[in-house]
Amino acid sequence: MLSTGALRAHLLAAGLAGRVSTSREESLRSYRLFAARDPRATLGLHPERGWDEAELLRLMVAKCGVSDDPSHRTGPDVIDPERTLGGLAAFAARLRAAAARRAPVLFGTGHPHRLLGFYAGLADAMSAAGCLVLTPSQGRCVDITTRFGLRTYNLDYVRGVAFVREPGASAAGREAGAHTHSPLPVRAALEGVADAGLPLPELVVGDHGWVCGAGQLGIEAIGLADTDDPALFVGEAEGRVSVAVPLDDAVRSAYYRPLTRYVLNRACLSQ
Numbered sequence: 001m002l003s004t005g006a007l008r009a010h011l012l013a014a015g016l017a018g019r020v021s022t023s024r025e026e027s028l029r030s031y032r033l034f035a036a037r038d039p040r041a042t043l044g045l046h047p048e049r050g051w052d053e054a055e056l057l058r059l060m061v062a063k064c065g066v067s068d069d070p071s072h073r074t075g076p077d078v079i080d081p082e083r084t085l086g087g088l089a090a091f092a093a094r095l096r097a098a099a100a101r102r103a104p105v106l107f108g109t110g111h112p113h114r115l116l117g118f119y120a121g122l123a124d125a126m127s128a129a130g131c132l133v134l135t136p137s138q139g140r141c142v143d144i145t146t147r148f149g150l151r152t153y154n155l156d157y158v159r160g161v162a163f164v165r166e167p168g169a170s171a172a173g174r175e176a177g178a179h180t181h182s183p184l185p186v187r188a189a190l191e192g193v194a195d196a197g198l199p200l201p202e203l204v205v206g207d208h209g210w211v212c213g214a215g216q217l218g219i220e221a222i223g224l225a226d227t228d229d230p231a232l233f234v235g236e237a238e239g240r241v242s243v244a245v246p247l248d249d250a251v252r253s254a255y256y257r258p259l260t261r262y263v264l265n266r267a268c269l270s271q
Contacts, residue, residue, distance in 0.1 A: 001270075002262045008081050011247070014255040016120055017081035020248040024077050024229050027066065027178035030228040031056040034209075043231040044183025044213035047245055048238050056230050063233040064246040077227040079246050087245030088259065091094040094203065094222050094242055095122065099269055103202035106134045106193075108162035108186055110208035111179035114253050115224065119205060121260035123160035125269040133160040134201055138193025144182045153178055155188055162189055162210075183213025190217070207232075208250060213241035 002010075011017040012250075020159070027095040031053045033041035061068045065080025098105055105126050107119045127133045135157045142153050142164055153164035157175065163184050165178040186209060193200055203213035211223035215235050222243040225232035229249075235241030247259075264270045 001265045002258055004085060007258060007262050008085060009101075010255075010258050011081045011084055015251050015253045016247045016255060016259075017079040017084045019076045020079055020227065021250060022077045022248060024067070024073055024075055027060070027077050027227040028053075028057075028073060028100065029215075031060070031230055034230045034234070038094060040181065041183050041230070041231060042212070043209045045216050045231045045235050045240065047234055051234060053229075058236075059233055060227060062243065063236070064227055064229055066139075079209070079227060079248065084245060084247050085226075087247075088263055089266055090243045091222050091245050092263045093262065094206070094220070095126065095265040098203045099126055099131055099267065101202075102130040102132075104134055104199045106131040106186075106189060106201035106204045106206075106214075107160055107164070108189065108204070108210035109209060110163070110180045110185075110206075110210065111249050112158075112161075112163040113179065114250055115207065115256060116163065116176060117118070117253050117261050118224075118256040120159035121257075122205065122263065122269075125264050125267075127160065127217040129269055132199065134189070134193060134198060135160060135162070136196055136198060137189050140188050140192060142182075142184050142188050144180060144184055145254070148179075153185075155185055162186075162206075169237060174241060181208045183209035183216070186210045186213040190214075190219075211241055211244070226250070 060066045108124045110117045123133050140155045151162050156165050165177045207223045211221040211229050214223040225244045226249045232244035236244045
């Protein structure tokens with residue numbers, strides 16, 4: 001079993017916490033966009049009240065451990081590893097509770113190049129524990145507005161984890177899918193659940209729009225979030241996201257493997 005101390009050291013060495021690759025400029029830009037209710041930053045969440053930039057910075061200080069100095073505007077951002085460890089413990093507790101009642105679960109990611117393996121390990125364990133890991137709407141078209149205009153993607157699954165691919169991308173060609181912040185994929189998946197007469201997920205696990213989109217619809221949602229993802233932490237503060245774990249969501253995929261082992265051990269789901 002990976003100890004908490006060993007995982008803390010790994011978080012710092014891999015850049016998952018401590019000094020992270022996300023820049024302070026990126027984070028502050030996201031806070032400005034969120035305060036303006038820009039959908040690129042709200043990720044499907046409709047905040048219950050107005051959040052200005054100063055309030056968002058205070059929230060991110062509390063949730064992530066970023067610098068509380070508003071004049072600090074450049075350089076790498078930071079995440080307190082203790083907050084990451086606390087988030088992972090809470091994340092594991094929600095998985096354990098869902099596994100205990102054999103709840104139907106939906107996994108999805110907007111970071112398939114980085115996080116697909118992390119979620120796939122969890123999906124395998126939840127399935128082994130008797131949970132229904134939902135994979136609805138495979139192949140369904142999802143139209144998403146991007147900086148390049150409206151693009152059509154296809155919803156796909158690998159090892160029980162949903163993501164979107166560009167049309168024509170080949171699974172055999174190891175195309176890992178597209179990066180997206182949109183809540184539209186989770187909405188498409190949930191529509192597919194209803195269309196197929198399947199039970200709705202009692203827990204959605206993921207990031208970006210997968211978590212905020214599900215939480216906005218009243219479904220319990222837990223996930224990972226970087227310092228430039230204030231929506232998940234606002235959702236947590238307002239009670240629509242159960243757990244938002246602060247960490248860098250764009251490091252090498254192999255660096256998340258120890259997190260999978262740690263979470264499964266904490267959730268008593270190790271096989």
